[in-house]
Amino acid sequence: MNAPARTFRPLTGLDPRQVDAVALKAFFNLAAEWGLSVEEQLTLLGRPGKRTLYRWKAGDVAGLPPDTLERISVLLGIYKALEILLPVPGRAQSWVGRANEAFGGRSGLDVMLGGKVDDLYQVRRHLDAWRG
Numbered sequence: 001m002n003a004p005a006r007t008f009r010p011l012t013g014l015d016p017r018q019v020d021a022v023a024l025k026a027f028f029n030l031a032a033e034w035g036l037s038v039e040e041q042l043t044l045l046g047r048p049g050k051r052t053l054y055r056w057k058a059g060d061v062a063g064l065p066p067d068t069l070e071r072i073s074v075l076l077g078i079y080k081a082l083e084i085l086l087p088v089p090g091r092a093q094s095w096v097g098r099a100n101e102a103f104g105g106r107s108g109l110d111v112m113l114g115g116k117v118d119d120l121y122q123v124r125r126h127l128d129a130w131r132g
Helices: 016-034 038-044 050-057 066-085 092-097 108-112 117-131
Strands: none
Touching: 016 038, 016 092, 038 050, 038 066, 038 117, 066 092, 066 108, 066 117, 092 108, 108 117
16 A cells, blocks of 8 residues: 655745744743844844834734844844753853854854844854864
8 A cells, every 4th residue: 555645835835824823932932042142132133122022021022024034033043952952951041151262252142232133143153063
């Protein structure tokens, strides 16, 4: 007997509001775990207004800018890489704020708070190289 053909649903077939809501929920969980201030959250998300940030936290999502979704995606990749590299509870979170020779003595968070998407990618690339 032949197995039935699998039907793959591409991400583009999902309701964008659901994707946005899940992305923001993941981001706010990450922000809480890393102990990020409101200002740090704003910077990492690409500087939306404070009012927008609070609306997003309350679940009022009317469509995230593509840049914001990209930023969240990179941040979640950083989070995952740290959890793989430093599986002991608390070590991944402390790495984010600790001075790092690879970043000229700055912490990974300091680099990410440069404000550009590439600043996030710089940390992500470092962790990907460390993973091998």
